[in-house]
Amino acid sequence: GAVVSQHPSRVICKSGTSVKIECRSLDFQATTMFWYRQFPKKSLMLMATSNEGSKATYEQGVEKDKFLINHASLTLSTLTVTSAHPEDSSFYICSARDAVGNSPLHFGNGTRLTVT
Amino acid sequence: GENVEQHPSTLSVQEGDSAVIKCTYSDSASNYFPWYKQELGKRPQLIIDIRSNVGEKKDQRIAVTLNKTAKHFSLHITETQPEDSAVYFCAASNLNSGTYKYIFGTGTRLKVLA
Secondary structure (H helix, E strand, O other), X not given: OOOEEEEOOEEEEOOOOOXXXXXXXXXXXOOEEEEEEEOOOOOEXXXXXXXXXXXXXXXXXXXXXXXXXXXXXXXXXXXXXXXXXXXXXXXXXXXXXXXXXXXXXXXXXXXXXXXX | OOOEEEEOOEEEEEOOOXXXXXXXXXXXXXXXXXXXXXXXXXXXXXXXXXXXXXXXXXXXXXXXXXXXXXOEEEEEEOOOOHHHOEEEEEEEEOOOOXXXXXXXXXXXXXXXXX
């Protein structure tokens, strides 16, 4: 089945630094990837839609300058949390769908970000 | 805007009993409804999905029903087992929109008591 790999799984960083999270589709091409944020015991909040070769589409209330998204190829999207602060600590999950047909979303393993 | 409501937020059942989780969506253009299971600290996994041209779909102990008129869809798990314990999320999407966005429900924490 379709596999989405997300790296790193855990990261601890100091306040003010930037963190990059990678999301790869391993056995399919994904023209569209999605980035979600999940708070403890809460639902998946869509942050942005990452489109290969074009700018990402951000959901209302999500700062595009804070959460930089780059979808440089059909198999890779990156999310960079810039100038991270403790309130950015969360579980970030990417998802992707095969560009062929109406296939479902497949999720990465998620990245737990802790900003100290 | 688009919204998916999910109930209950927590559900405890005895092993062997059935569990039912209900979702209501607001966007009448939604035509695809997947259900995901997420174990603690892990990725959500698709367990079953249904399209709007079908009223019911079953896969072993799991079934999903859809009422397009009422904009309701439900997940049914029969003969529950302890390994069914997890958080379940419903979602709604419009596959014709070109965006493939999923709007997720708020989740249901299911506990199956042995």
